Amino acid sequence: MFPGMNPRKMQQLMRKMGMSQVEIPATEVIIRTPDKELVITEPQVAKVNMMGQDTIQITGNIHERELSVSVDISEDDVKTVMEQANVSEEKAREAIEKHKGDLAEAIMSLQE
Numbered sequence: 001m002f003p004g005m006n007p008r009k010m011q012q013l014m015r016k017m018g019m020s021q022v023e024i025p026a027t028e029v030i031i032r033t034p035d036k037e038l039v040i041t042e043p044q045v046a047k048v049n050m051m052g053q054d055t056i057q058i059t060g061n062i063h064e065r066e067l068s069v070s071v072d073i074s075e076d077d078v079k080t081v082m083e084q085a086n087v088s089e090e091k092a093r094e095a096i097e098k099h100k101g102d103l104a105e106a107i108m109s110l111q112e
Contacts, residue, residue: 019050029058032067039063071101085110 014021024047029040043060073096081092084107095106 017050019048021049022047024056029060036067037065039065071097073097073101077101077103081106081110 024045026043026045029043029045031038031040040058040060040062043058046057048055048057073093077096078089078092081087081096081103082089085092085095087095087110091110092106095110096103099105099109
């Protein structure tokens, strides 16, 4: 925490102030947001408890990656879109994928 300070002395001061720190042997940390993931490789993770409040401290190499959203498409969904929009199976499947599984949107887009 404080550069140049003896780690042993630091531990004693932390104990006097009611603080404790535990290292967590993590190999990777992933933080998910609504649209992406933050992946921290080679992390150093410390759990610090100060006055009953736990805090996690993470350092490492941070990489961002986009979330891929895949939709499970059932045969019934494809048949419904095919019948309602009067299109081929291929077009129905493409429309469902494009609209992320929303059948009503898929049908409406094919009827335009």
